[in-house]
Amino acid sequence: MATTSHPPLVLAVDGGQSSSLALVATTDGQILGAGPGGPANHYHEPGGPERLRRAMTDSTLAALEAAGQTPEQITHAVLGMTGAMEQAQALVQELLPHASVHSYHDSVTALAGASVARPGVVVIAGTGAVAYGRLTDGREALAGGWGYIMGDEGSGHDIGINALRAITQAADGRGAPTLLSELVPQHFGLTSLKELHAAIYRSAIDRTQIASLCRVVAAAASRGDAVATTLLANAAADLAHLALTVIERLGQIDAGLDVYTTGGVFQSGRFISEPFARAIERRSPASRVHEAAFAPVVGALFLALQAAGTTLTDEVLANIRATLPRRAISKQSEQD
């Protein structure tokens, strides 16, 4: 606990695949400063521990500096991480010796942000795809999140791969003609399937870029392309299946749960969101689908505030909304 006479503060960190972000806030939800950091991913690969140290240290110290506050003032910190939870917690504990530090898998902070710390299920569909649900009594369930080889059905990467396959199927005459044959090479500044094939296999187009094809598929669907529309409907069915698996494992098919959606795939519009909502409501009619209210970093902030004894009243939420940096809003769209 802080031994300072300054007002107590909380810290929230989102340690992400492509970047990290920390927020420092008062216990009534006024965000005093935000701090960026590098990626906190792949801890067990070469350079991983040092990368994690920099991501945690840079973002925490930058947020404190932006807030004009000192480490001693932080009483509670919550970290949302894609991995290396224990290591991240130890690093931040070292920086904030007076604070109570907790770290969670980022699906937990994503749900907290999406639902304003209420029970429900969050479906995160970016480069990967995962669903996480939690009830008031603390029961929780996770489905998906197995990565691009062993899973991620319904993810942006999965949609991108299926778009590439739709193009080769069309070229063979195995599949229907599709606008994707023209739009996908164009998206990468290429003019032919041959160039696209060469770029894919010499890894000039990486997994994140393949996942970005989700937007191209959405554009083709909105122009009436039947192949693209089917790809998105299939992805929506896979994502609904993730959510329904979690709802079922939590025993809430009949009672229903609030389902929150977030990530780039859902931003591709109604060709995902409509079949997704229909599939959820067909199997669990009492469940309702909503867009996520806040990004995972705000979910971490909610959990830190609750740990500090704060109730998330309308006033606290208004304070957060009024002081939320643009970076914490846009972080949601690059979520993976």
Add this chain to the structure above:
Amino acid sequence: MATTSHPPLVLAVDGGQSSSLALVATTDGQILGAGPGGPANHYHEPGGPERLRRAMTDSTLAALEAAGQTPEQITHAVLGMTGAMEQAQALVQELLPHASVHSYHDSVTALAGASVARPGVVVIAGTGAVAYGRLTDGREALAGGWGYIMGDEGSGHDIGINALRAITQAADGRGAPTLLSELVPQHFGLTSLKELHAAIYRSAIDRTQIASLCRVVAAAASRGDAVATTLLANAAADLAHLALTVIERLGQIDAGLDVYTTGGVFQSGRFISEPFARAIERRSPASRVHEAAFAPVVGALFLALQAAGTTLTDEVLANIRATLPRRAISKQSEQD
């Protein structure tokens, strides 16, 4: 043309992904020697040209040495290659200045081997998946062969990936329980899904090993596992779709074509071969499915013999069968 008084000879080379093989034979089909060589793949990657040179030179010279013959005696040579056809042809032409050298994509030599140089369609399903068809008038069509990212539906790799996904789906409760959850980790000497996940993502299990899961899926199917049976039925449908696309593009749906199957996937047994044959005969009732008669290297030999003016009589085929080295038979099973 050879200017020697020795009897004229032909050379056949199969330049493969994992190894190469050359055969030297008399013009009546007696194989005098076989020569192994390294892989001839990925010409455009670092070390590719030198790897191709070694594969072509080593196998050709080893076959000549095993046969106790000299390069001057070769009048006709045919190469079946997975790529770099022109470069391979130039390399062999350099070794055999007196010979007429031709190179083909290995789907062409695979069909020639499978059908004893008759018209038809060959479906090659190993690590990858491709169908190639050719009519008497020289019209040809190819479908599939797009590689593990953009295609290869129905291949061993595709079956392996779907087996991994079936396991994660079962673990989540998204999919039905399956024997694969136990058999797949076992196959890699691992004891849990967690260990399997770690091994896959640190690339300790490569694409060829993933493709080898096809045998594990076949074993599970033969023990009555419904998930495994469905995986193989889906792969069979994809492979039949490749063949039927080629038959359709050649205008032979009604007239029918002979369809030849080869590669490790078809060796996994009736759970592939039966739904495959049913799907072909449902859409093209006059078509007939056969196992490939010979490996691609023998297809290259057939084409070299025909180029040298030899007719593939029963006597010539008997000569080939009597002198075919075991290596040329087993080469078929590792075909990809």
